[in-house]
Amino acid sequence: MNEERYASRVRQALNHGLKDIPSASARRLEAARHLALSRQRQQVPVLALAGNHGRRHFHFMSDNRRLRQVLAVLALLFGMWISFYLDSVNYISAIEEVDSALLSDDLPRGLSG
DSSP: OHHHHHHHHHHHHHHHHGGGSOHHHHHHHHHHHHHHHHHHHHHSOEEEOGGGTTSSEEEOOTTOHHHHHHHHHHHHHHHHHHHHHHHHHHHHHHHHHHHHHHHTTOOOTTTOO
16 A cells, blocks of 8 residues: 555655646646556556455555565575475484494494404
């Protein structure tokens, strides 16, 4: 709702200053506004809900919230992968120590024959 309130304030400020603009410039600005609005309508896809007979619409998010969610999930998966990788490296190094001790016969005195 903050975006709507901000847009309303901007529109009011622009409309207030409209009185001081010459009529030729006002016509050119109005034509540019209509052109911009027609381009915006073409670029923003609208998804209609099937159950509501088109009464409610969902617009694709312009603030890239979906992209931020995907990046957050990727960061979480990357962190988990790093954690598992470091854990496996530690496990392998522990196994290597045991194997090298067995191969070099560095067994405690009570266990060797």
